Amino acid sequence: MEESRTDDVGRECNFAFAFNNINFSDRILNLEVIPDPCPQSHSLSPNRKRRRHSLTKEEGAVMDILNFMYGNTLSRTTSAAVLDVLVAADKFEVTSCMKYCSRILRQMPMTCESALQFLDLPSSILTANAIQPLIETAKLFLATHYRDITKFADEVLNLPLVGIEAVLSSDNLLIPSENCVYNFVLKWARRHYPKIEDRQQVLGSRLGGLIRFPYMGCQKLKKVLTCEDFPPDFASKVVLEALFFKTETPYRQWSLAAQDVDTTCCRFVERTYTYRPVKVVEFALPRPRCVVYLDLKKEECVRLFPNARIYSQEFSLGKQGFLLSPRCYEDRQNSSHCFGLFLVMQFKQSVSLHVEYEFFARSKFTLEYLTRCKGNYTLTAGKSVGHRNLFGIPWTEFIADNSHHFINGLLHLKVELTVRQ
Known part of the structure; x- marks a missing residue:
């Protein structure tokens, strides 16, 4: 039932003048619409509210398709009405009409309700190339609207x-x-x-x-x-x-x-998390000890200026929770800024823990982790220990284009932490 949209030289054809005109139409078209004997079902969707088109709606949609085939346009202007035509166009495989409906629906104001209706269409429509732009627009709308879940x-x-x-x-x-x-x-x-x-x-x-x-x-x-x-x-x-x-x-x-990146689920693609992911290696003997790796992108470090900080994901040692906190520290005495790194104990109960710590950063020259600071400290809940100027240089030198501390745009940090009591 697919129609030709252009003439031999590529010009768009329009035969609206002939639609239902006694001078050009010498046949009567009888439409008989019957229920689908095998309606589609989605077993994984409980209480699914399927769009059930009444016989009257489907008959009207078919007439709209015929009108479109003659005049390249639709008389319907509401989202629900155009959606009815889209479903009917899919049933009769009128691809050009499906594309047209998809384009019209994308131009209409999107709401959460309409976006869910588009994504809830029968699978034959959802997989059709003609409406993929509409499906992607609906997904993007919902993802943007509910970005802060x-x-x-x-x-x-x-x-x-x-x-x-x-x-x-x-x-x-x-x-x-x-x-x-x-x-x-x-x-x-x-x-x-x-x-x-x-x-x-x-x-x-x-x-x-x-x-x-x-x-x-x-x-x-x-x-x-x-x-x-x-x-x-x-x-x-x-x-x-x-x-x-x-x-x-x-x-x-x-x-x-x-x-x-091209798969349905980009499971290896990192989202923009409030707490930065870390890699942790734990040791139980001879005493509780862990090695924590934290990689920061250069653009993340840039955003720390002039006085911001970020936190890592929580990691555990000796049944206590810890965070790493990189920050841009303002040295008011010397009127300069520098890169600092701190270890924070998370748990709020009145617990003290004596730890031995050592902070490392990877060198661009040797590609090895070099010690930047170390010491012993008794941590209590909410307290931190670290170094305000981890690299001993001003912020401008740390973040410069020729900085020695970024390897392929990444700052590689490592912390070794040992419980001493």
Whole structure:
């Protein structure tokens, strides 16, 4: 039922004058619309509100398609009406009409309701090339609107499956860490899928793939292995994959992320987290000890000026929680700024812990980690220890284009921490 849109020399044809005109139309077209005997269903979508078109709507949509084939335009102007035509155009494989409807719908004001309607269309439409721009626009709208999922937590938790997938696919979520995404996904799945079998199915086949496990903390990854919400084979696979990723060099990690960028789930692509991911190696003997690696992009360091700070993900040692905190320190006495690095003990209870610490930074010349400061200190909750000028140079020299401290745009920091009591 596809129509020709241009003449032999490429000019657009318009036959609106002949539509339903007695001088050109000498046949009567009878339309008989019957219900679909095998309606599509999405078993993973509980309480799914499908768009059910009445026979009258579908008949009107078919007439609109015929009108479009003659005049290259539609008389309908509302989102719901154009959507009816789009569904009918897909049924009769009128690709040019589908493209036209997609373009018109993208030009209309988008709302969360309309975006969810677009993503809730039958699978035959969702996979059609003609409307991919509309689908991508709807996903981007939802991801942008709900970018701060903590701010809109109640709304996001009530989104249907297609909506939560659109939000969690985004690289630009405003979240403290990927641990928060993991917690959020479990909370959503438990609310919408009370039966463990259904929950395992949707997490293993759909939502679990949107969690970027390589950027979760090691303590949280351990919990994934014992979480009954995930299929056991899926949990083992993603945790093993995450641990291997963490052991790769930053260059290799970047390569994996670049290879993954075209897939549905960019699981190796780092989001913009409030707390920066770290790699941690723990030792139990002869005394509790850990080695923590923190890599910062140069642009992240630039944004620290003149007096900002950032925090790493929490890591544990001796049953206590710690953070690393790089910052731009203002030395008012010398009227200059410099790069500082501090170790902060997280837990709030009145606990003191005597630690031995050593801070390292990787050299551009030797590619080795060189000691920058070390010492012993008794930490209490909320207290920190570190060095205000880790490299012993002004900020301008540290951040300069020819700086010796950035390797391929990355600052590589390492902290060794040992409990002494």
